[in-house]
Amino acid sequence: MAELNRLHFNEEASVYDSKHDKFNERVAKEIRARLDWIGVDWVSDDDDDDDDDDDYGDGENDKSNRDPSRPKKEVRLLDYACGTGGMSRALAPYTTQCIGIDISEKMVEVYNSRAENQGLSHDEMHAIVGDLLATTGELGSSAESHSPSLRVVEGAPSPRLFGFDVAAVGGGLHHLADPELASDRLVQRLRPGGVLLVWDFLLHGPLGDRDRDRDHGVLHHGLAEDRVRALFEHAGAGKGFDLVVVGSGVTRGRRCKHGHHHDHGGHGDGHGDGGDDNEENGDGEEEVLVRRQLFLARGEKY
Numbered sequence: 419m420a421e422l423n424r425l426h427f428n429e430e431a432s433v434y435d436s437k438h439d440k441f442n443e444r445v446a447k448e449i450r451a452r453l454d455w456i457g458v459d460w461v462s463d464d465d466d467d468d469d470d471d472d473d474y475g476d477g478e479n480d481k482s483n484r485d486p487s488r489p490k491k492e493v494r495l496l497d498y499a500c501g502t503g504g505m506s507r508a509l510a511p512y513t514t515q516c517i518g519i520d521i522s523e524k525m526v527e528v529y530n531s532r533a534e535n536q537g538l539s540h541d542e543m544h545a546i547v548g549d550l551l552a553t554t555g556e557l558g559s560s561a562e563s564h565s566p567s568l569r570v571v572e573g574a575p576s577p578r579l580f581g582f583d584v585a586a587v588g589g590g591l592h593h594l595a596d597p598e599l600a601s602d603r604l605v606q607r608l609r610p611g612g613v614l615l616v617w618d619f620l621l622h623g624p625l626g627d628r629d630r631d632r633d634h635g636v637l638h639h640g641l642a643e644d645r646v647r648a649l650f651e652h653a654g655a656g657k658g659f660d661l662v663v664v665g666s667g668v669t670r671g672r673r674c675k676h677g678h679h680h681d682h683g684g685h686g687d688g689h690g691d692g693g694d695d696n697e698e699n700g701d702g703e704e705e706v707l708v709r710r711q712l713f714l715a716r717g718e719k720y
């Protein structure tokens with residue numbers, strides 16, 4: 419399953435942003451409108467002003483001479499199943515470091531070239547290839563065998579992959595064989611009090627036949643609210659759990675005459691007004707627009 423995701427998103431990487439930019443912008447807007455609700459002590463312009471006034475050291479990396487009463491504030495984001503970096507870019511202005519992890523090396527390449535093109539340093543924003551469900555490697559555990567081991571994290575010394583202030587998964591959980599186990603492992607990488615933040619779709623019933631969904635790496639047709647709550651609780655990030663539906667949108671499926679739906683794997687427009695209009699396409703299938711509800715969920719690590 420993980421391998422199917424890797425192959426699918428490797429193929430999608432070069433067109434992913436053009437296909438989903440509108441949707442991703444909308445999600446970013448919804449996230450930024452809820453910074454207080456997410457509940458992280460984000461960096462703000464005031465923190466930058468502090469840095470500007472800081473005449474104790476030679477630069478921001480010189481911690482030796484810094485006034486200890488004014489330590490440099492760090493807000494570190496782990497963006498899991500980061501893709502090209504939608505979550506990271508939404509939250510980058512309020513953090514000091516974003517580290518993305520994704521199973522698809524091509525998505526990671528796009529993430530990193532976008533970060534470089536924005537003029538961000540490696541320390542400020544970079545992604546690595548990894549799979550929290552892998553059975554071996556730095557991100558994996560040999561104890562459980564939920565998916566084949568695929569990737570070992572390159573670079574990044576492991577201490578940098580722990581102690582995050584926020585761990586985010588944007589549109590990733592429904593692609594994971596075991597969202598619960600991945601969440602458990604993700605929350606292990608949060609500092610106590612750190613926040614787990616998820617966007618995904620509420621349970622929406624099957625869109626496509628199993629084979630086609632598998633080819634798109636779609637393993638769950640959304641997640642029921644109760645399941646999301648239980649997942650946060652189990653992972654140890656249920657403190658102050660909240661889930662809000664922030665919009666609904668349509669995604670295109672194709673339905674055979676004998677009743678199967680074929681999900682195109684897209685996100686839809688997130689907030690479109692499309693109804694259930696179906697269009698014949700002349701090859702024995704009809705296009706079906708299926709409405710999905712987009713949610714944001716947050717909870718703190720105990």
Ligand SMILES: C[S@@+](CC[C@H](N)C(=O)[O-])C[C@H]1O[C@@H](n2cnc3c(N)ncnc32)[C@H](O)[C@@H]1O
Binds near residue numbers: 420427503590
């Ligand atoms: C729908 S995309 C979402 C990308 C991004 N978070 C965003 O907001 O646009 C799902 C991503 O999950 C990644 N993915 C799927 N299975 C994974 C796994 N086991 N571990 C890490 N990433 C995975 C895919 O490669 C893909 O980039």
